[in-house]
Amino acid sequence: MKTDIQIAQEAVMEPILKVAEGLHMEADDLELYGKYKAKISDSYLKRIEGNPDGKLVLVTAVNPTPAGEGKTTVTVGLGQAFCRLGKNTVIALREPSLGPCFGIKGGAAGGGYAQVVPMEDLNLHFTGDFHAITSADNLLAAMLDNHIQQGNSLGIDTRQIVWKRCLDMNDRVLRNIVVGLGSKGDGTVREDHFVITAASEIMAVLCLSEDLEDMKERLGRMVVAYDMQGRPVTAADLQAVGAMAALLKDALKPNLIQTLEHTPALIHGGPFANIAHGCNSVRATKAAMKMADYCITEAGFGADLGAEKFFDIKCRAAGLKPDAVVLVATIRALKYNGGVAKADLNAENPAALEKGIANLGKHIENLQKYKLPVVVALNSFVSDTEAEVSYVRNYCEERNCAFAVARVWEKGGEGGIELAKEVLTALETKESHFEPLYKEELTLKEKIETVAGEIYGAASVSYSPAAELQLKKLEELGFGRFPVCMAKTQYSLSDDPKLLGRPEGYALQVREVYVSAGAGFVVVLTGAVMTMPGLPGEPAAFRIDVDSNGLVTGLF
Numbered sequence: 001m002k003t004d005i006q007i008a009q010e011a012v013m014e015p016i017l018k019v020a021e022g023l024h025m026e027a028d029d030l031e032l033y034g035k036y037k038a039k040i041s042d043s044y045l046k047r048i049e050g051n052p053d054g055k056l057v058l059v060t061a062v063n064p065t066p067a068g069e070g071k072t073t074v075t076v077g078l079g080q081a082f083c084r085l086g087k088n089t090v091i092a093l094r095e096p097s098l099g100p101c102f103g104i105k106g107g108a109a110g111g112g113y114a115q116v117v118p119m120e121d122l123n124l125h126f127t128g129d130f131h132a133i134t135s136a137d138n139l140l141a142a143m144l145d146n147h148i149q150q151g152n153s154l155g156i157d158t159r160q161i162v163w164k165r166c167l168d169m170n171d172r173v174l175r176n177i178v179v180g181l182g183s184k185g186d187g188t189v190r191e192d193h194f195v196i197t198a199a200s201e202i203m204a205v206l207c208l209s210e211d212l213e214d215m216k217e218r219l220g221r222m223v224v225a226y227d228m229q230g231r232p233v234t235a236a237d238l239q240a241v242g243a244m245a246a247l248l249k250d251a252l253k254p255n256l257i258q259t260l261e262h263t264p265a266l267i268h269g270g271p272f273a274n275i276a277h278g279c280n281s282v283r284a285t286k287a288a289m290k291m292a293d294y295c296i297t298e299a300g301f302g303a304d305l306g307a308e309k310f311f312d313i314k315c316r317a318a319g320l321k322p323d324a325v326v327l328v329a330t331i332r333a334l335k336y337n338g339g340v341a342k343a344d345l346n347a348e349n350p351a352a353l354e355k356g357i358a359n360l361g362k363h364i365e366n367l368q369k370y371k372l373p374v375v376v377a378l379n380s381f382v383s384d385t386e387a388e389v390s391y392v393r394n395y396c397e398e399r400n401c402a403f404a405v406a407r408v409w410e411k412g413g414e415g416g417i418e419l420a421k422e423v424l425t426a427l428e429t430k431e432s433h434f435e436p437l438y439k440e441e442l443t444l445k446e447k448i449e450t451v452a453g454e455i456y457g458a459a460s461v462s463y464s465p466a467a468e469l470q471l472k473k474l475e476e477l478g479f480g481r482f483p484v485c486m487a488k489t490q491y492s493l494s495d496d497p498k499l500l501g502r503p504e505g506y507a508l509q510v511r512e513v514y515v516s517a518g519a520g521f522v523v524v525l526t527g528a529v530m531t532m533p534g535l536p537g538e539p540a541a542f543r544i545d546v547d548s549n550g551l552v553t554g555l556f
Helices: 004-010 016-021 042-047 071-084 098-102 119-123 129-149 201-208 212-221 241-248 282-291 303-318 331-337 350-368 386-398 408-429 444-455 465-476
Strands: 030-032 038-040 055-061 089-093 114-117 156-161 165-167 176-179 190-196 223-227 232-234 255-259 264-267 294-298 324-329 374-379 402-406 460-463 484-487 507-516 521-526
Touching (some): 016 255, 055 071, 055 408, 071 089, 071 114, 071 255, 071 324, 071 374, 071 408, 114 119, 156 190, 201 241, 201 303, 212 241, 282 294, 303 444, 303 484, 324 331, 331 350, 331 386, 350 374, 350 386, 386 402, 402 408, 444 484
Parallel strands (some): 055 294
Antiparallel strands (some): 030 038, 038 255, 223 232
């Protein structure tokens, strides 16, 4: 059996200019990064603003397991299937982070015959967007420390610096560090921190910005510290906005590549969904909706994280109204949630499937609360039995939820036709009455408790003393109308990764809260979730190599 990277490397790609022709784009509408990838020009994005909006379909999933769910694979395969049915379609995805590529998760280009290419470029440096975000973040950090060194005219309290440096790599030893050691000229000694680039506020700002001016306004609002009177100090106060915008001006432009079947794909932005808002950029999504009759996009990790933030943060901020949602599940993942070890997932186990399917049921209920059609896509594995598939089909249909089997890993777009037809039927016969889960007028605590109760199934929320004080301060500073961006383990509906299935009756633990004023949301850290991941005992980097001809191996 061929690996994902072998399939991708054997693919015959079309020049990106030819892919663009199918979207009525001209050479001047693209800024080429080689032969097979390009950025879309601002002039083109401006020109299509008057086009009607295409239908917007979100792809999400059950909670991830070691068995794999294939959400991005289904997203790509569904887009290819739409094109096979003659539907003018553009896919909108996030960019991968180097951290997971060299860590444990691997790449984010899809899999099998449902991938976006060039796969190695996408999973490594791509067009440099992550590097630009990292540089802008660290420029602001350097300007902050330099301001303090040069006299601290803003009266910054060095014990209340909240801006963190960032790096696009899993590096646990940088989570908590001390800077400024050495002589007087080496700066002020203080505690500092790193987050992974995908969790940087600048990543969120770029992904939520409508254009350059909006991005600059958002950058200026970012809170970097508090002064001796407890007042926020912003990036604008440090006069850092112009220089950061200069670093980000090209990164703000969406990237165009293709799938294995030459379906156009806009890949832009890459916030994680467990510790950030988990969606590709507003610019890319809106552009895809103007470029085609259908935009198929995805949100990170399970629906309790990525989809909730897509609906309550991204759609709220950008005025988007999705038309349908696809919920990806696998028989293997459901049996894992039913208590079966990874090594035993290939064996038929009706009792475990019956127990673990509660996880799928909760996600169906959650998505239906947003008042839009839901289609369950069962990502097929060769170990699935007819009885298991029939059981899941009946379970979904009993809950007024359409169902289809997706075989896109094996067959590409052809294997997604059944799913595509179900999604098209939903779009044509069912109306979306989408609305966010909560109103912005609620207090921050009320928003946290709404998400915890309605989406996670928590019985209550427990706040650390520090979180209580932070919430009170943020309300007093006028940030109470912001939506909440919950940082939580992706492996469970709860904040405990070991609680599989559908946990209930527990108390969600909130340990820290801070504002991302430029992004326009309040981040809520729960449980033991970390904003800078670490590498596993055997990182994926062990398996990655490049030969004398420049052929990369081991990247998946």
